[in-house]
Amino acid sequence: MTRKLPIIAVATAPGKAGVGVIRISGPQLLPMAEALFQKSLAPRQANLLTLRDAQGASIDQLIAIYFAAPASFTGEDVLELQCHGGPQLLELVMKRCLELGKDRGLVIAEPGEFSLRAYLNNKIDLAQAEAIADLIDAQSEAAVRGAARSLQGAFSNDINSLIEEITQLRILVESTLDFPEEEIEFLENAQARERLGTVMKKLRALREGAKQGKILRDGIQLVLAGAPNVGKSSLLNRLAGEEVAIVTPIAGTTRDRVKESITIGGVPMHIIDTAGLRETSDLVEAKGIERSWEAIRAADLVIFLQAPGASDVAQATEVSELKTQILKTLPSKCPVLEVNNKSDLSGLPIPSQGKNPPLFISAKTGDGIETLKQKILESVGWGGSQEGAIVARRRHLDCLDRAANHLEKSQQFAADGNISLELFAEELRLAQDQLGQITGKLLPDDLLGKIFSQFCIGK
Template sequence: MMYTDSIVALATPSGAGAISIIRVSGPDAIEIGASVFKSIKNKDLKQQKTHTLHLGHIIDEGKTLDEVLISIFKGPNSYTGENTIEISCHGSTYIQQQIIQLLLRKGCRMADAGEFTLRAFLNGKLDLSQAEAVADLISSDNEASHQIAMQQMRGGFSNEIARLREELLNFASLIELELDFAEEDVEFADRTQFHELLNRIEFVLKRLIDSFAVGNVIKNGIPVAIVGEPNVGKSTLLNALLNEERAIVSDIAGTTRDTIEDELVIGGIGFRFIDTAGIRETKDVVESIGIQKTFEKIEQAQVVLYLFESLKFKVSGSEYVTEIEKVKNKYPLKPVVIVINKSDLISSEETESLIVQLETLNLKQILISAKQKTGIDELKNTLLSFVNTGALRNNETIVTNTRHYDSLLKALDEIQKVKFGLESNLSSDLMALDIKEALYHFGLITGQVTNDELLGNIFANFCIGK
C-alpha cells in the first residue's frame, strides 16, 4: 500500500473557534501550499527550511481568504514521514471550508479517517501499536488512560514485544538451520537456553495478558451501580459524588424511573456511576421496567453500592440483611459495598447496633450522609481500592487494546506448545511450525505482519485529520 497523492483535512474539531488548523501531507504538499500562499515578506514557501513558521495570506484568484501562519515539515522529518504543511487560520467555518475547497482544486484530496497516522505507520514513523495508542491518547479522558496511552505511544509496549520477538526469531533461525542439516544430526540451538527463553516469554505474556483486566477498566471506566429501595437517597448520593444536581431528588418513591449515568474521576481513574430505579415489589408497570433495568445494570457493573437509610434499618433491619444477601449471592464475584445513608440522624449506640447486625454479611460498610456530604471521601477511597493501580504506579506496561489481548493469548498458546514440544523431545520441524505461529502473532501486534483489511479496520476508528 503506497500513497503518491497529497491529502488535506481539518486537524482541529469542526465548528467555529478562535483558531483552526488545516493539515496537508504528501509529496506535493509544500508546492500546493506555495501556490495559494503569499508571504508578507515575499518568501517562496518551497525554498524555506523545515520546521519553520511563515506569516502571510491565502489567496484564491486574487481574493484574500484569510491571514494565516503556515508550518513547514519536510519529509522524512515530519509526523507522516512526508512533506507536510499545517495552515493555522481563523476559526470561522466559512474560512475553513473556503481554504479546504481551494486546496482540493489545487490537487489535494480529502483525507480518510486516520490517514495521516496510517501514512506515519507505512513510512516507519510509528509501529502499529503506537499508531493505535494515538487514537487512545486522543480519546483519553482521565489521568490513568492518558498515562497508559502516552507510554504505549512512546513504544513501551511495542519495545517489550519486539525484544521477545527478536530473541525468539534468533532461536527460530537456529532451529531452521538444524533442519537444513537434519541428516547430520547436529544441534545449533542450545536447548537449555531455549527452555529459559520460553519460560521468560511465557512469564511476560502472562503478565501482559493479566494486565488487560486493569487496562480495560481504566480505558473504558469502571461501572458502579447504586441500588437499594426507592427514596433512600440514591439520587442524592449520585449528586454528592458528582458535586452537582445531576439526578432528580424527590420525596416521592419511585421518582427515578430509568437509569441515570454519569462519570467521575477518582485518583486519575474514571468511574461510571449508574443511579438505578429502586428494588421493590410494585404493580406500577413503568416502575417495574425500571426495576428490571436495575438488575441489568448490576450485571454490567463491576462494583455494587447497596444503599439504605439508617432510620429505616431500625424498623426492618432483617429485611435489609436478606435483600443484601440476595444481591451478594446472585453476584458473588462483584464487590458489594453497604452504604448507610442519613447516618447523622441516629445515635452512636444505634450506629454500633446496626454495624453489628451487618457484620454477618462480611461486606465493607460505610456510614454517610449524602445530603450533608459526609463519608463521601471514604466512599471514593473504597471505590479506588477495587482498582489494581500498582502496575500504573510502577509504570509497567498495561494492555488496553482487545486486538493486542487476542494476539497475546494466541502467542502464549503457541509458546506453550513449543515448550511442551521441547520438554517432550519432539522433532525440530514440528517445533518450528509453532514458533512461526508465535512470531506471526507477535508481528500482528506491532504491524510487522499486516494486511489491508486489518489496517482498514484499525484506522477507520480514527478521527478525520489525525
C-alpha cells in the same frame, strides 16, 4: 486504503478559536503549495503569507509551514496552514486549496487517514497510531500520560523486545529440527525451557501492565444497584460531588439510568445510578428496572447497595434473592462490592471482621466513602501505580492472551515425555504472530481499516 492522492482536512476541533489548522499531505506537494501563495516556501520555517481567492482578494493572512518528505508526520510532503480559527474562514481556505489542488487530485481526508499514512510509511507503528487517538480521547491526567508513553514507544518497545527473544529461541530450535534424536539434549543444552520460562514471565508482566492500561483508557462502568430507597442516587451524588440525581424518601424515585463520569485516583469511572430493583405493576418503573438489568449486564463493577431495614426476615430474604439474581446476571469476572449504606442511622460502630470486613458507608455524611473508593480501585484490579503506565486496548489484551496460550502450548511440547521440537517451534511462531499484530507487523488489511476508521477526521 492506500490511495496516493494528496489529502486535506481541518486538524483543529470545529468551532470558533484563535487559530485553526489545516493540514495537507501527499507526494510532491511543493509546487501546489507555492501556487497557493505564489511564493517560494522555505521548508520547516514559519512563513507569514496571504492566501487569496481566484480574483486576488485576500482570504486570510496565515502561517504556512512546509515539511518535505520523509521528515514529516505522515512521511509524505506536508503543508500545515495556521489560519484564524473561524469555521466559515476555514471552509473558504479549504475551498481555495481544493480548487488549486484539483489537478493534483487533492481530496478531503478520511477519518484517521493522516495517522494511517504515518503508519504505512513506517513513521509510527500501529500501537503508536492507536496511542495518538487515545491521547486525544484521554479522560484523565493519568490516561494522558499513559497515552504519551505509548506514543513514544514504551509499549511497542516491550512488545518488540519480547518478539526478539522469541525469534532467538526459534532460531535455536529450528536449526536443530533436523536432528530429532537429540531433542532432549538440545533442550537442555540450549536452556530452552528456562528461556521460554523467562519469556512467559515477561509476557505476564506485560499483560498486567496492559490490563491497567485498558482501565486507564476506557475507564470502568460502575453500576449502583439495589432495592429502592437504599441510597443509590445519594451515593452517586456523593461520589460526583454534586446533585446529579434526584433523591427523595419515596421508593422508586429513579426511573431511568443516570450516568456521571468522574475519576477516582486517576482512573476514569462511569458511574451508572439505576432504578431500584423490585416487583412493580407501574409500567414506567418496570421499564426503568429493565434498564437497570441491562446496565448490570454491561458492568465492569457492580456496587450492591443495602441499607438498614433488612433485619426483618421477609426483607432479608428479598435482599438475598436480589443478590443471587444480580450475581446470575453479571458478566463473567465482573466483581461485586457489597456495601451497607446509612451507617449514620444504625448508630453502630463500624465493625471490622477478618480479611474482608463488610463495607459501611453513609452517603449522607460521607463516612466510609474514602475506603469505598479504595475498594472500588482494588476490585477492578487497579494496581495503584501510575508510574510507567501505558494505555492499552481490548485488542492488545486479546493478542497478549492468545500469545500466552501459544507459549503455554509450546511449553507442553517441551515437557519430558512429550517433546516435539517441531510443535514447540510452531507454537513459538504463533505466539510471535500475535505479538506482531499489536504493533501491526502482521495484521489483516480489514482490521487496519476498522482501527483507523474510528479516528476522527484530521488525525
